Amino acid sequence: xxxxxxxxxxxxxxxVYRSDSRxxxxxxxxLLGDFDLAEEALHDAFAAAVEQWPRxxxxxxxxxxxxxxxxxxxxxRLRRRARFDASRAELAERLxxxxxxxxxxxxxGVEDDRLRLIFTCCHPALPPDAQLAxxxxxxxxxxxxxxxxxxxxxxPTVAQRIVRAKTKIRDARIPYEMPSRxxxxxxxxxxxxxxxxxxxxxYSASSGASLTRPDLSGEAIRLGRLLIEWLPxxxxxxxxxxxxxxxxxxxxxxxxxxxxxxxxxxxxxxWSRDQIAEGTALVERALSSRRFGPYTLQAxxxxxxxxxxxxxxxxxxxxxxxxxxxxxTDPSPVVELNRAAAVAMRDxxxxxxxxxxxxxxxxDLGAYxxxxxxxxxxxxxxxxxxxxxxxxxxxxxLTRQEPERRFLVRRLSELRD
Amino acid sequence: MKYLCLVYDDEKxxxxxxxxxxxxxxxxxxxVDEELRKSGxxxxxxxLQPVHTATTVRxxxxxxxxxxxxxxxxxxxxxxxxxxxARDLNEAIQVASRIPSARLxxxxxxxxxxLRQQAPxxxxx
Numbered sequence: 325x326x327x328x329x330x331x332x333x334x335x336x337x338x339x340v341y342r343s344d345s346r347x348x349x350x351x352x353x354x355l356l357g358d359f360d361l362a363e364e365a366l367h368d369a370f371a372a373a374v375e376q377w378p379r380x381x382x383x384x385x386x387x388x389x390x391x392x393x394x395x396x397x398x399x400x401r402l403r404r405r406a407r408f409d410a411s412r413a414e415l416a417e418r419l420x421x422x423x424x425x426x427x428x429x430x431x432x433g434v435e436d437d438r439l440r441l442i443f444t445c446c447h448p449a450l451p452p453d454a455q456l457a458x459x460x461x462x463x464x465x466x467x468x469x470x471x472x473x474x475x476x477x478x479x480p481t482v483a484q485r486i487v488r489a490k491t492k493i494r495d496a497r498i499p500y501e502m503p504s505r506x507x508x509x510x511x512x513x514x515x516x517x518x519x520x521x522x523x524x525x526x527y528s529a530s531s532g533a534s535l536t537r538p539d540l541s542g543e544a545i546r547l548g549r550l551l552i553e554w555l556p557x558x559x560x561x562x563x564x565x566x567x568x569x570x571x572x573x574x575x576x577x578x579x580x581x582x583x584x585x586x587x588x589x590x591x592x593x594x595w596s597r598d599q600i601a602e603g604t605a606l607v608e609r610a611l612s613s614r615r616f617g618p619y620t621l622q623a624x625x626x627x628x629x630x631x632x633x634x635x636x637x638x639x640x641x642x643x644x645x646x647x648x649x650x651x652x653t654d655p656s657p658v659v660e661l662n663r664a665a666a667v668a669m670r671d672x673x674x675x676x677x678x679x680x681x682x683x684x685x686x687x688d689l690g691a692y693x694x695x696x697x698x699x700x701x702x703x704x705x706x707x708x709x710x711x712x713x714x715x716x717x718x719x720x721x722l723t724r725q726e727p728e729r730r731f732l733v734r735r736l737s738e739l740r741d
Numbered sequence: 742m743k744y745l746c747l748v749y750d751d752e753k754x755x756x757x758x759x760x761x762x763x764x765x766x767x768x769x770x771x772x773v774d775e776e777l778r779k780s781g782x783x784x785x786x787x788x789l790q791p792v793h794t795a796t797t798v799r800x801x802x803x804x805x806x807x808x809x810x811x812x813x814x815x816x817x818x819x820x821x822x823x824x825x826x827a828r829d830l831n832e833a834i835q836v837a838s839r840i841p842s843a844r845l846x847x848x849x850x851x852x853x854x855x856l857r858q859q860a861p862x863x864x865x866x
Contacts, residue, residue: 449830496852497742499829507831 365394562620568603569626
């Protein structure tokens with residue numbers, strides 16, 4: 325084989341790794357019954373591909389080839405370890421005997437493996453931070469370092485969470501399966517919440533040099549698509565719609581110099597029409613099911629913004645109405661804060677300010693920078709400059725993200741006494 | 742796989758019950774126990790006397806020390822246990838959720854570590 329052809333095969337292996345390695349892993353975990361063994365097998369299978377594909381050609385079905393290779397490599401490993409541990413020998417023989425059962429890794433069960441993996445990583449018997457770390461590691465294929473950077477944690481802490489979670493899956497025997505019909509609504513909530521957290525961190529990074537982390541929001545949208553492909557539940561559609569509608573504005577949310585641009589000032593021609601169309605269609609499907617929840621409602625709000633040709637032409641009355649429903653079904657101080665901002669647009673800044681002051685007076689959101697910057701903005705519009713300055717300063721002391729800091733500093737310098 | 746379901750209740754709440762309420766609870770516990778034995782889930786189960794009857798034993802430097810009271814003072818006290826056989830954690834959770842105290846207190850579900858069946862070299866993971 326020429327160098328050129330060998331290079332093309334190497335590129336093909338890398339492309340297959342990017343597109344299929346998580347699917348291969350998901351099936352190997354089911355076949356081998358062990359996360360660590362499956363990860364080693366995945367590694368071995370790709371190592372074999374790098375060696376054999378340039379010589380023998382790329383197989384017609386790379387995925388099936390990799391699953392099969394991984395499985396045989398795992399049996400080899402178990403047999404080698406069997407010299408020290410009799411239980412390994414037993415497992416190796418059992419796995420080998422299963423070869424005849426082609427149905428085990430061929431057919432409709434296979435696509436479910438990816439859902440099995442998500443539901444296992446998000447099992448409620450695992451602590452929430454471990455669910456998040458394990459999902460990013462196993463389902464999205466992020467490295468421990470990448471996860472640690474995204475969530476401002478030390479890599480050894482993330483690594484320890486993942487190790488402990490995998491140990492619990494094995495020792496407490498958390499099954500590798502889809503939840504039963506009765507458990508599905510609760511279990512799906514946990515999965516959607518993890519996907520939502522991944523997206524949120526990508527949409528608005530909690531710290532660091534940039535406003536967004538498109539890698540994380542991209543992963544979350546990919547997970548959302550996977551979920552509705554196999555589990556078209558209204559709230560799963562609602563969450564995907566919410567993510568697409570927020571993501572549609574990503575380019576417009578930062579200036580070329582990396583500065584934060586608020587919704588009112590964004591160049592709406594930069595919004596992604598394809599994502600808005602897809603998100604809006606999903607919201608409509610979820611709403612028509614009449615079994616929707618908070619994600620769908622938030623997506624409906626985002627859809628109203630997306631439909632408005634200008635900030636001034638936004639249907640604020642409809643947005644306040646949707647927030648009213650959301651406050652009843654899923655009350656939280658953050659929802660109230662957003663509702664207050666919408667009321668300020670519908671009824672004027674004084675009405676919004678009264679609501680925000682009531683939230684802060686209750687002792688909620690005192691440490692949330694966006695509550696103070698929203699308050700500051702309304703004071704500024706009312707000409708209450710001294711109060712605006714205090715609130716901007718408070719917001720500035722609470723934010724850990726560079727573009728937000730620069731935005732607040734700019735706003736402070738623009739205030740006139 | 743074996744799981745031990747440890748039943749925790751706030752004894753203060755149990756003490757505050759009327760006699761008929763308490764009898765009703767005991768009756769419900771016995772009925773669930775009976776069902777779970779018939780379905781083959783429960784292999785052993787007992788209720789425990791209240792925590793004021795507990796004694797804690799320690800041996801330090803070959804000397805036995807005995808103290809009054811439970812190992813740890815907590816808001817909820819260990820009130821009984823069910824040793825169950827379940828396919829996996831999901832089935833164990835489903836069984837545990839049927840124990841009446843799941844409603845009033847909480848059930849800690851612990852996989853049994855089959856020490857006797859492991860190689861002597863085995864260590865905790």
